[in-house]
Amino acid sequence: MTAEAPAHREEHLPLLDGLRDQYSVHLDKFDGPMDLLLHLIKKNELDICDISIAVITRQYLEFIKLMKVLNLEVAGDFLVMAATLLQIKSRQLLPLDTEDEPEAEEIDPREELVRRLLAYQQYKEAGMVIGARAMLGREVFARTATEPLLAAAQNVEGPLEVSLFELVDAFRALLQRIPAESFHDVAPGDSLSMADCINEILSLLQEQDTVQFDDLVSDEPTRERIIVTFLALLELCRLKLIRIFQGGGHGSIWFIPAVPADTPEVDAP
Amino acid sequence: MNPELSAILESLIFTAESALSTDRLCELLDEFDRDEIKSALSELVDYHQGRGGGFDLVEVAGGWQFRTRPVFHRFITRHIKTRAFKFSQSALETLAIIAYRQPVTRAEVEHLRGVDCGGVLKTLLEKHLVRILGKKDIPGRPLIYGTSKEFLEIFGLKDLKSLPTLREIQALDEQPSYERQEELQLEPEKSLPVESQLSL
Amino acid sequence: MNPELSAILESLIFTAESALSTDRLCELLDEFDRDEIKSALSELVDYHQGRGGGFDLVEVAGGWQFRTRPVFHRFITRHIKTRAFKFSQSALETLAIIAYRQPVTRAEVEHLRGVDCGGVLKTLLEKHLVRILGKKDIPGRPLIYGTSKEFLEIFGLKDLKSLPTLREIQALDEQPSYERQEELQLEPEKSLPVESQLSL
Numbered sequence: 217m218t219a220e221a222p223a224h225r226e227e228h229l230p231l232l233d234g235l236r237d238q239y240s241v242h243l244d245k246f247d248g249p250m251d252l253l254l255h256l257i258k259k260n261e262l263d264i265c266d267i268s269i270a271v272i273t274r275q276y277l278e279f280i281k282l283m284k285v286l287n288l289e290v291a292g293d294f295l296v297m298a299a300t301l302l303q304i305k306s307r308q309l310l311p312l313d314t315e316d317e318p319e320a321e322e323i324d325p326r327e328e329l330v331r332r333l334l335a336y337q338q339y340k341e342a343g344m345v346i347g348a349r350a351m352l353g354r355e356v357f358a359r360t361a362t363e364p365l366l367a368a369a370q371n372v373e374g375p376l377e378v379s380l381f382e383l384v385d386a387f388r389a390l391l392q393r394i395p396a397e398s399f400h401d402v403a404p405g406d407s408l409s410m411a412d413c414i415n416e417i418l419s420l421l422q423e424q425d426t427v428q429f430d431d432l433v434s435d436e437p438t439r440e441r442i443i444v445t446f447l448a449l450l451e452l453c454r455l456k457l458i459r460i461f462q463g464g465g466h467g468s469i470w471f472i473p474a475v476p477a478d479t480p481e482v483d484a485p
Numbered sequence: 486m487n488p489e490l491s492a493i494l495e496s497l498i499f500t501a502e503s504a505l506s507t508d509r510l511c512e513l514l515d516e517f518d519r520d521e522i523k524s525a526l527s528e529l530v531d532y533h534q535g536r537g538g539g540f541d542l543v544e545v546a547g548g549w550q551f552r553t554r555p556v557f558h559r560f561i562t563r564h565i566k567t568r569a570f571k572f573s574q575s576a577l578e579t580l581a582i583i584a585y586r587q588p589v590t591r592a593e594v595e596h597l598r599g600v601d602c603g604g605v606l607k608t609l610l611e612k613h614l615v616r617i618l619g620k621k622d623i624p625g626r627p628l629i630y631g632t633s634k635e636f637l638e639i640f641g642l643k644d645l646k647s648l649p650t651l652r653e654i655q656a657l658d659e660q661p662s663y664e665r666q667e668e669l670q671l672e673p674e675k676s677l678p679v680e681s682q683l684s685l
Numbered sequence: 686m687n688p689e690l691s692a693i694l695e696s697l698i699f700t701a702e703s704a705l706s707t708d709r710l711c712e713l714l715d716e717f718d719r720d721e722i723k724s725a726l727s728e729l730v731d732y733h734q735g736r737g738g739g740f741d742l743v744e745v746a747g748g749w750q751f752r753t754r755p756v757f758h759r760f761i762t763r764h765i766k767t768r769a770f771k772f773s774q775s776a777l778e779t780l781a782i783i784a785y786r787q788p789v790t791r792a793e794v795e796h797l798r799g800v801d802c803g804g805v806l807k808t809l810l811e812k813h814l815v816r817i818l819g820k821k822d823i824p825g826r827p828l829i830y831g832t833s834k835e836f837l838e839i840f841g842l843k844d845l846k847s848l849p850t851l852r853e854i855q856a857l858d859e860q861p862s863y864e865r866q867e868e869l870q871l872e873p874e875k876s877l878p879v880e881s882q883l884s885l
Contacts, residue, residue: 247774247775247778247798247800248775248798248799248800249799249800250797250798250799250800251774251799291800291801293799293800293801296799297799332796332797332799335797336797336798336799338851339778339781339782339785339797339798340774340778340781342781342784342785342848342849342851343774343777343778343779343780343781344774344777345849346777346780346781346784346840346848347772347777349840349841349842350755350841351769351770351839351840351841352752352769352838352839352840352841353767353768353769353770353839354758354767354769355755355758356752356753356754356755356758356841357496357499357500357752357753357758357761357765358500358750358751358752358753359499359500359551359699359751360500360501360502360765361501361502361503361550377569377570377571377572378571378572378577378639378640379640379813379816379817379833380640380641380642380648380649380816380817381654381810381811381813381816381817382572382577383577383580383581383584383640384581384648384649384651384654384817385654385810385811386574386577386578386580386581387578387581387582387584387585387651388651388654388655389578390578390581390582390597390598391651411585411586412650414587414588415585415587415645415646415648416645416646418587418588418618418631418645419637419644419645419646420644422634422637422644422645423644452588454622455588455618455619455621455622455629456619456620456622457588457618457619457629474619488737491738491739492737492738492739492754492757493739493757493760494739495738495739495740496739496740496753496754496757496760496761497739497760497761497764498739499739499740499751499753500753500761500764500765501764501765502765505764509764513760513763513764514760537688537692538691538692538695539691539692539693539694539695539696539697539698539699540695540696540699551699553696553699553700554692554696557692557693557696557697560693560696560697560713560714561696561697561700563713564697564700564701564705564709564713567713568701568702641818641819642819643819646820646826647819647820647826649817649820649828653828654807656803657791657803657804657806657807657810658803658804658807
């Protein structure tokens with residue numbers, strides 16, 4: 217299968233061939249800047265702990281240039297790494313200020329890069345080892361047939377088995393299905409929703425019997441937070457889920473659940 | 486008896502979704518003789534009967550299948566009746582609405598889902614995932630629902646604040662186009678007959 | 686060894702849809718001792734391995750399951766389709782980081798890989814290989830991720846401790862990865878993820 221070639225690719229074929237020979241790699245194969253760096257280090261037979269930043273930086277930048285020539289989108293992650301490499305390189309060119317040395321506690325970016333490369337190499341290999349295992353459904357198979365006996369039997373009292381992601385994903389799928397106006401308060405954006413705030417309060421009340429208004433806003437005492445928290449309390453009060461008290465004239469506002477936590481003795485829906 | 490052939494036959498019959506006929510087995514294993522296959526099968530029947538394990542190789546409806554011995558069915562039904570309960574999509578959706586929109590009435594849940602939720606709601610109440618928080622102060626005084634302590638326990642949440650928000654899940658979709666390219670499957674694996682390739 | 690118990694265990698494990706844990710088996714068979722059950726299980730493992738049939742009893746994801754021997758997959762796939770996920774290098778790297786460093790945030794994974802991982806993470810969540818463990822108690826309360834039971838099941842791991850240690854991996858650096866699992870006789874070209882090629 218052939219990837220759709222940009223119209224002007226033909227002109228760059230000689231350049232491309234040269235680079236392909238030089239690196240003998242497939243351009244779409246790199247899983248990010250760390251992968252590319254690791255490849256360049258191996259290609260140059262360098263020791264990760266003792267890389268020549270000048271050589272690696274030059275080759276890395278050439279590679280990015282090539283990606284641009286080929287009209288491959290160069291992701292921001294690749295550019296961030298390019299900046300890091302250039303920073304390390306320029307640092308090495310500067311004479312070391314001896315006066316600064318005793319207090320130079322900051323992390324050496326080169327050391328940091330080496331540490332990341334070593335860690336990355338480990339996980340990349342771990343991924344390959346995991347991927348090479350005999351996999352269920354690929355090399356190894358379990359039984360799939362159901363016995364007639366079992367098809368008839370019902371499970372009635374078993375425990376529940378469900379993941380958090382399934383729950384969120386069900387909600388997300390539902391939102392995609394229904395018209396947006398039904399969900400006025402879930403619109404994306406950074407504003408604090410009253411529903412979230414109500415949830416927070418309800419969850420606090422599951423743990424403790426009384427909650428103080430100040431505790432709710434102390435983490436984030438912004439104007440928005442205070443207003444939304446107050447509206448949420450009013451709503452909960454309106455729903456008769458909580459009762460509010462105030463200590464003295466300008467004392468703290470306290471509230472307690474109006475219904476004890478372990479109620480339900482109610483008519484079925 | 487060819488021990489390798491016996492093991493191959495076992496693996497094929499074991500993984501098949503329904504009984505495999507002798508004809509089908511011969512067709513699948515064309516490097517072996519039909520007579521060889523037939524005698525291996527009858528030897529396998531004797532072998533499993535003789536070893537007295539939990540299942541036998543039996544010929545049913547013109548095919549071969551491993552079946553548990555009826556004498557053990559009472560143990561198997563113990564498991565079936567009490568095995569883990571898998572959520573239906575409607576139960577999951579209803580639970581999700583209650584979790585994210587609590588306090589909420591049945592009418593509000595039904596408005597969002599567009600279908601009656603009485604049955605699902607009852608199941609959720611019975612499983613103690615959902616609880617009645619009280620009654621809403623509007624005409625008809627409908628019940629209002631919220632999630633329970635058990636809900637938090639099942640999902641391993643410390644509190645309702647720990648529920649991932651939609652925004653957090655949606656944020657996973659925001660990725661540079663470079664990553665998306667990586668996920669394209671450019672060349673299907675030819676060596677395997679692949680039905681549903683799920684490329685990751 | 687109690688032959689009846691062994692046969693009962695076989696029948697239960699054989700009919701279950703997924704691996705049955707020792708705890709679950711003890712709960713179902715409360716007329717037997719836990720020790721008795723445990724020793725019967727390990728004898729059954731040896732027995733099936735010794736008889737060299739089409740399938741073995743294996744311990745995966747903290748449970749017991751009959752699974753075919755990898756060596757027969759070329760016969761089995763003549764009849765049934767493979768349902769395995771195809772893993773890209775990014776998916777495997779991300780999975781490895783999550784497996785070894787869990788609980789881990791998306792930012793930590795991205796720092797290690799040097800790229801955005803939102804898309805890969807979401808796919809892994811959708812395939813149930815990775816799960817949300819909760820939120821980290823640091824500013825911004827980011828979601829934390831870990832591997833799931835399905836991850837262990839799919840890769841045939843007994844538990845997370847059975848993951849190869851990272852030092853082991855380094856020691857085996859020069860060896861092709863498919864040779865690292867000596868108990869499996871896989872055909873290398875099938876066990877390795879196919880690299881996509883950009884035809885020029």
